[in-house]
Amino acid sequence: MKMKKSALIGFSVAAALGASAVQAADQYIGLPSYRVGPYAAGGTGIFGGMIDYFQLVNARDGGINGVKLTWEECETEYNNARGVECYERMKKNGPTGNTVFHPLSTGITYSVIDKATADKIPVISLGYGRTDASDGRVFPYIFPMLTNYWSQNTAKIKFIGMKEGGMDKLKGKKIVNIYHDSAYGKETIPVLDAQAKMYGFTVKHIPVAHPGNEQQSQWLQVRQEKPDWVILRGWGVMNPTALKAAAKIGFPREKIVGVWWSGAEEDTIPAGAAAKGYISAGFNVAGTNYPVIKDIQKHVVAKGKTNMEDKSRIGSVYYNRGVVHGIITVEAIRKAQEKYGKGKSITGEQMRWGIENLSIDAAMLKKLGAEGFMPALKMSCLNHEGSGLVKFQQWDGKQWKVITDWIESDQKLVRGMIEESAAKYAKEKGITPRDCSKES
Amino acid sequence: MQFFFEVLIGGLLSGVMYSLVALGFVLIYKASGVFNFAQGAMVFFAALTFVGITELGVPFGFALILAFGAMILLAIATERVVLRPLVNQPQITLFMATIGLTFLVEGLAQGMWGASVRGLEIPGIQDEPLEWMMENTGIGVSKFDLFAAGVSAVLVVVLALFFNKTRVGRALRAVADDHQAALAIGIPLQDIWRIVWAVAGLVALVAGVMWGARNGVQFALTFVALKALPVLIIGGFTSIPGAIVGGLIIGASEKLGEIYIPPFVQSTFGLETNLGGIEGWFPYVMALLFLLVRPEGLFGEKHIDRV
Structure with a gap:
């Protein structure tokens, strides 16, 4: 298991200050990355972009309302069994357990659906994974976000x-x-x-x-x-x-x-x-000519902190996709904090609320420096996809x-197929779909 | 009929590419009687090292020499660290050691040169159809595939001469028969292993450059070894010409199978499901059939134990 220096420092400081201080200062994210093996090129790019965005939020903003992001990597080599092992190994780490799981593999996503639902840890599968999980009534903790x-x-x-x-x-x-x-x-x-x-x-x-x-x-x-x-x-x-x-x-x-x-x-x-x-x-574009990437270059890359070994890949499709992962994760945590307490670490269950109530419109995209970089989105209990836009x-x-x-x-065609497939899944597994009108 | 011949020719030429990888397995097997599981990883290591060196601004030809130098170093290290302590151990032990070596070599390659996918162009050789053939027969035959066939032919001739006409080649065959007996008559086992692993490294480099030019230099190069297995079973584990013939049989049969078997099965049994994508397993079915009829392969040595 590979642990980033910042996370290690975070844990060391936490140990020195005592557990209560940790709970007020950290938001832990366990990352099942793959940096070796057949798909290492995708893994290093996407996880590199995501981690760089987390570093940006910590360095530029001092975290989310003062809550610093910490993360830990666990190497899966894009292997299902190892992905599940990583999930299990990291799910209880950090002050409130793993906040969110990004499998970056359709196979691993399928493998952790039942576990994550039982453990109340949201799984975000951005642009991959199980398509019918877009029906949040049947898949409360699975989010095939942006566009399935x-x-x-x-x-x-x-x-x-x-x-x-x-x-x-x-x-x-x-x-x-x-x-x-x-x-x-x-x-x-x-x-x-x-x-x-x-x-x-x-x-x-x-x-x-x-x-x-x-x-x-x-x-x-x-x-x-x-x-x-x-x-x-x-x-x-x-x-x-x-x-x-x-x-x-x-x-x-x-x-x-x-x-x-x-x-x-x-x-x-x-x-x-x-x-x-x-x-x-x-569902994301390539290039460095976006304020969010320029901020990463200024606050992270220029200070020698980038996670990317090959700096020429900053702004590539995979790297920028990782930044999109970072933006969505951070904004969902911010949203959850609005309900459960600013400046506090949130749990996986609270994170689910944050994701389901996340809305990133054009004005917010501009504020985030990601206008044209990624699509606007509006999540709900019913709709775990949230966008459906493609460039x-x-x-x-x-x-x-x-x-x-x-x-x-x-969406007229797709939503019908999703609901039909999800209903079939619910019947097979004996799941009673949630009533979204009762969710607050 | 023209389409049939186009598929057949394309398949034969693809088979030559499989043979390139299979040759490396044959070399190690001839010298030690061990199936070198790490050959695919060596192809990846060689190609990535070559591209990494060219990215430093080294010209193509010189980069090839330097990459071969790296393969020699790998061969020496393998002999020293993996093979020498295992002399006279059962072959299954050596085989298991090569499995471990696979992961080590894969990790070493990515650790040294990074995980990025790279392009590789062989100067002057384009992967495009021969124009005159296309115009006169309507059959598309790639210039690149023909070049690969030429390279394979040269390699086979050179390796056959090496094994049959040199002292090292004869010593190598003696080592393959019995390590201890070879040592007893003064054959330097360690030198022989270093040489044969270095030559297998050269074959891996050639295969890596050809496959890399075709699909890009990336981890998936290790998968080409999977196609070499049925080639070896059909051609025989100890025969260099067998690797070529086995490759041709696998290449042609898998391509013809992919095109003609699914529609035949679908129409015969009235199936609506899509049955294509059989190329992954079809060569193994072929190999299984060969094993039932001729376990030693077409050109392999028949093993007789005296009781």
Whole structure:
């Protein structure tokens, strides 16, 4: 287990002052990070950004109403068993236990749903995880926040419709969905099929076996199908391999739209020139030209405290996604403090209230220095997604360029599917859904 | 039919890439009778070291030499720390030691060069179809894949000469048969192991550069070793030409299988579910079938124990 210096100092000071002083000064967050192993590039970027934001809040603001953030890392290597072990190891640490758990893995998220619900520790799965957990009545402690996979997919079809000149122009078009052959990859098949019926396009789903470092057969099928668009639902090495294979058969990269786990610099740089023109969805943007990133550079990076080993990655897609994780965590704690006492450490249960009542509107985004950086959101007991907005970006050969404003997802379609799926889950598990009208 | 040939040719050329990794396994197995579980990690270590060196501004060719130097150092350290204390131990002990070595090498690579994903371009070699072939036959054959096939052919010839025509090669085969007997007749076991691990390191470097140029230099390079296993089972663990033939069989069959088996099964049984993505396990089914018919592989040595 790796513990950051600031957290260690925090604990040392706490020990010297006595337990009561700790409770008034610290807010503990256990981070199940992955800095080695197959997905270390994503882990170091996202956890690096999140930790840098926590450092910013401590350094610039003196914490949240005087409550300093402390954190502790536990290496999961993106492995489910280790993720659960980390969850168990950290859940009682800190003055009030773990405030919130960020698994950064759909597998670990699934593995801790029951435990976290029983322990009353909120799990935030930002842009991943179990989509139907967006129904907070059935999943009170699980938050697939900002935009879940189904919402993202409907926004993607909207984007393709925009490119074609209107949704009615989708009729008769052909889309190939190249997906990672896993639960994550298959998650959007039902919503794509539903949209194909709705708009009259045809969709062919082509799976790629894990890890996806061989895709010749799949892209030869694409060449045979001659689709108008390809949706890329990849992860890790599957993404650059797909872009190279597309180049090999001459499929235009401008007609490939990826999910946000296929839309980081780590996905395009290894593909070299083959990635130029490729488009991906995103719920955060890349770049350093945002006040929040400039503040991190001033208060954290310039003082030699950044968590990033490679400083050139500051402002990358993954790093900025980590900052979004940080903003949401901090603002939810702040919200909870408004109800349960400013300047006090909150519990996991209180954090859940904070998240469910969190609202970050345009004015607040501006105040946070994150205007255009992430979407506005409004959470509730019923809606654990909170946003459903998606931007699209295009790789110009060197960097990601945002090419759209926030595009709304089709909540009419998605919400119906979520509630149906969540109700089925509740029935299977014998869960009685909460009555949100009685939640205060 | 044109599509069939395109899939077949593409599969054969992909198979050559698998063979590149399988060659490293064969070398170690020939010298010690041990399946080196760490070969995939060595591919990753070699590629990451090479890219790390080029990022320091070192030219491509010189960086290759320096990366090979790093592989030699790794070979010496492996012999000194892992292999030497385990001389005359059962082969399963050595195998377990290579499992431990895998995690050590993976961690060492990321510790030295960081976890970032890197791109790698081989100067002058593009992963794009040969134009004249595309124009005349409609079949797309990648220049990069052809280059990889050429590199593999050269490696096989060099390694075959090394094993069959040099004193070191003959000594190496003697060591593989019996460590103790080889020591008794004066063969320097430690030198032989260092040499063979260094050569396996060179093969790992070549495989790492080729795979890295194709998919980027990242941790997933360690996974390419998974495809080398069925290649070895089919070709035989001790045969260099076997690694090539096994690779060709696996490459061609998995690509043809991926394209033609799912639709056949779906239409035959009237299934609506998507059955694709069989490339991950299909080579292992092939290997299993070979094990049932010819356990020593196509070119492997038949092991006979006298009772």
